[in-house]
Amino acid sequence: MDGETFPLFPAESLFPPEPRERSEPAPGTVHVPDWLSLPEQRGLVEACRAWARPPAGLRTVRMPRGGEMSVRMLSLGWHWYPYGYARTVVDGDGAPVKPFPPELGALAVRALAEAYGPRLPEIAGAVGYRPDIGVVNHYPHGAKMGLHRDREERIDAPVVSLSLGDSCVFRLGNAETRTRPWTDLELRSGDLLVFGGPSRFAYHGVLRTVPGTADPALGLVGRLNITVRQSGLT
Numbered sequence: 452m453d454g455e456t457f458p459l460f461p462a463e464s465l466f467p468p469e470p471r472e473r474s475e476p477a478p479g480t481v482h483v484p485d486w487l488s489l490p491e492q493r494g495l496v497e498a499c500r501a502w503a504r505p506p507a508g509l510r511t512v513r514m515p516r517g518g519e520m521s522v523r524m525l526s527l528g529w530h531w532y533p534y535g536y537a538r539t540v541v542d543g544d545g546a547p548v549k550p551f552p553p554e555l556g557a558l559a560v561r562a563l564a565e566a567y568g569p570r571l572p573e574i575a576g577a578v579g580y581r582p583d584i585g586v587v588n589h590y591p592h593g594a595k596m597g598l599h600r601d602r603e604e605r606i607d608a609p610v611v612s613l614s615l616g617d618s619c620v621f622r623l624g625n626a627e628t629r630t631r632p633w634t635d636l637e638l639r640s641g642d643l644l645v646f647g648g649p650s651r652f653a654y655h656g657v658l659r660t661v662p663g664t665a666d667p668a669l670g671l672v673g674r675l676n677i678t679v680r681q682s683g684l685t
């Protein structure tokens with residue numbers, strides 16, 4: 452061969468995708484790409500499907516000023532509504548919230564160990580983490596979530612976030628202001644994101660999802676996000 456080229460394949464298809472590295476985009480926030488295996492992701496999607504059924508199933512959330520959120524939501528353990536927690540779906544069908552599944556709690560405890568490793572004792576509320584809330588968001592195509600802080604919980608134990616289905620652009624801001632500095636991260640199906648310690652009350656949101664990026668094997672249209680939290684409520 453004398454330098455002749457045969458453009459049979461676009462160059463990028465000759466190489467496997469770059470492995471994505473774990474990162475700590477802000478102190479206390481850890482992103483672990485591809486943490487969940489495909490079977491684990493499928494199991495969680497199936498669980499979400501069951502939780503989504505009424506009563507106390509997936510609902511459209513109306514904000515106090517009258518607008519509707521574009522994501523659809525369901526809660527486990529404690530019902531989140533704007534802005535508080537209740538034991539019943541006070542802004543929906545009035546049914547008792549579904550129980551918080553112990554398996555989800557065990558998964559979240561594992562997630563903290565994975566994210567923080569030997570530093571875990573330095574993170575507020577990480578030792579003896581006893582999560583009791585699951586919030587599931589479904590993002591149909593075009594849905595997003597504005598910048599906000601998760602602050603209806605009474606304690607500063609970390610939040611564990613699991614992403615399933617379509618990728619999204621997640622904006623992680625800071626705890627002081629709604630403005631910069633922020634970091635935009637791509638969250639893909641199976642990714643783990645933990646925000647605790649100095650990041651626990653950081654502003655964050657979802658700028659957009661990327662339709663069609665989910666593995667068809669998941670059988671999911673759009674994106675699901677599960678956050679696991681500890682309420683500090685009794």
Ligand SMILES: O=C(O)CCC(=O)C(=O)O
Binds near residue numbers: 586601621655657
């Ligand atoms: O969908 C996400 O990745 C974030 C969800 C979120 O911020 C929330 O449920 O409070």
Ligand SMILES: [Fe+2]
Binds near residue numbers: 599600601655
């Ligand atoms: Fe949030």
